[in-house]
Amino acid sequence: MRNLARALARTTALAAGLLAALPAAQAQSGASDGVVKIGILNDQSGVYADFGGRGSVEAARMAVEDFGGKVLGVPVQVVDADHQNKPDIASNIARQWYDTDKVDSIMELTTSSVALAVQGLSREKKKITIVDGAATTDLTGKQCTPYGFHWAYDTHALAVGTGGSLVENGGDTWFFLTADYAFGTALQNDTSKFVQAKGGKVLGGVRHPLSAQDFSSFLLQAQGSGAKIIGLANAGLDTSNSIKQAAEFGIVQGGQRLAALLFTLAEVHGIGLKAAQGIVLTEGFYWDLDDQNRAFAKRYMARFGRMPSMIQAGTYSSVTHYLKAVQAAGTDETEAVARKMRELPVDDFFGRGGKVQANGRMVHEMYLFQVKSPAESKGPWDYYKHLATIPGDKAFLSAKDSGCPLTQ
Template sequence: MRTLRRALARTTALAAALLCASGSWAAGASDGVVKIGILNDQSGVYADFGGRGSVEAAKMAVEDFGGQVLGAPIQIVDADHQNKPDIASNIARQWYDTDKVDAIMELTTSSVALAVQGLSHEKKKITIVDGAATTDLTGKQCTPYGFHWAYDTHALAVGTGGSLVETGGDTWFFLTADYAFGTALQADTTKYVEAKGGKVLGSVRHPLSAQDFSSFLLQAQGSGAKIIGLANAGLDTSNSIKQAAEFGIVQGGQRLAALLFTLAEVHGIGLKTAQGIVLTEGYYWDLDDRSRDFAKRYMARFGRMPSMIQAGTYSSVTHYLKAVRAAGTDETEAVAKAMRDLPVDDFFGRGGKVQANGRMVHDMYLFQVKSPAESKGPWDYYKLLATIPGDKAFLSAKDSGCPLTQ
């Protein structure tokens, strides 16, 4: 009888221990691991814009966080969506249904980001967009689980568009990428140009990954506009600028406004071609000691300085993990609430805050590309013209058009 009682006691203790462990698991990482997917363009027009560099930044964030949260390991998975919403949605669906991915981030290309954010809403999963720009993500297509981090078309319009109109660039012609991002960027910049008293003389759309911009540039040149606004990004912007130089457009008195132009593209075309271009970014490696510290470590492992998108990916992964830790679980509702409640204060988002519509508000910066003579060494490409306070750069939740905040 005594032996039976001891056996029953051991069985009861084991059951209690398993019950506690089960409760702890449910309150922590739902399947014993926190898995983050980095989904972006790794082989196409935006490969340098974010690409493998964003994957590396995400891995750095995980390592700096300690490699685990709530006692569970953190894993990064990644894939190339090839700038195609259907491919991106299929990857995201498999990640959620089969691979148990908890959140998807980066999401370069606005059409892709909108598609994956919509699917994630259906699946009740978190997305954080770093690489796409359309304000619709936190506007009319906002969701309770969608967040927008590094920049958006409104911030670019306020920065680059506003500064050029104020310095005399009051007539514009747009070269616009023919998809959601280009349309949004042109629309937001047009509003800001016209609000400042400027006028848009015309526009032309070009396909994504265009190789020949000659006919588009000739239309822009013929318009007589003081500013040719490049509402595109990545290699499309680089090719536009290089071919504009061949046509002597800047020498002829017109100016180029690269509305989305990052350090990666400046590096790609060189200072001789890019010099003098005014642009808006959310990060630059040489802003201060905190920026330089991250950039130095990133350079050591990836061989180049980080772009705004790559730095933003590090910041968004870190904030997500902090939210998981603060919530005590990776359950979506709790983490989404914690993401909105927690402040953002890192080398990327100094004094940042997440609005009710999911928009992370932080300062943006207006830069001018240095001439070769002004540059003191490799990657010394920008001079700071102005800091744009976050509340000016980004729409408020109330004004965003997000149904959740009306």
């Protein structure tokens, strides 16, 4: 009897120990490292610093705070770094984040060459990337991955919006000034297809290096082409400098029009309405479009001192959706979260009625705007006139037509 009692006591103690350990085991399976860590990797000091930059980091932190600062009972942490628009630097940072710092997901990823490099590495590491700042459709096309998502916009949406609208309004001959890397090539190619599909002609193009300072020779070639539209297939300070220098050459006064194919609120603010007035552009967000956008923008402005761009608002949306997917999956394990990312609808001020396709492309409305003249603006940041809303299924390629091997 004494031996039986001792055996029962040992069994009871073992059971109690297992029960005591259960919550810790559950927490381990829910969030593998006791924290969910999100990395914002973008250009914070170069040509795209205003485009996303520190403003995207602030938007990510806002999203985490609005979510409650925790998911699955563990804290959510945001880390950030400047990739300097160099794929090798970006890949090294991403590798350290994954291997040493236990980052669960990398987001923003301004610059298409950087985004493609980090998305490729993340496929090897089985980690989720969400691209807000880069534009190439290859991210959800021929270089798509099971863990890669593309959020705010892409070159197809820009071509449909700005390219399509200008051809329909008489801009039927084009010459391109193109940034000489993956993004510029994709944007020129996508826009050229829309121009030609609508009966227009592409008369030529010239490529310039990233972060060019002098656009005079490129602009003289564009001016000499006689094209009605000079398509700026660049972004950030490259676009701003192109527009400023075009004004010095009297290009618009001479009857040609500039099409800023990727131009955001940050660049308009940087060069001012006098230089930017009349430019038609496509964005996925504008702070003064409706009450929901104004409410977010007011809070963002109070924190960061500027109105949010499409990239910064998109970063807030992508971080929020990722955390919702982690919560719904009950784990931060990549495969489970990626499934939930595709299953859950996107329902926030940025992507109302949005959906994530099988190839990782988040489909949402895009908007065609024209920059106001100084006389039309009622105050600071009142820069856009809303011309049209482009439905998501028109703005973005379907998964079937994207060329993504995962959907064939």
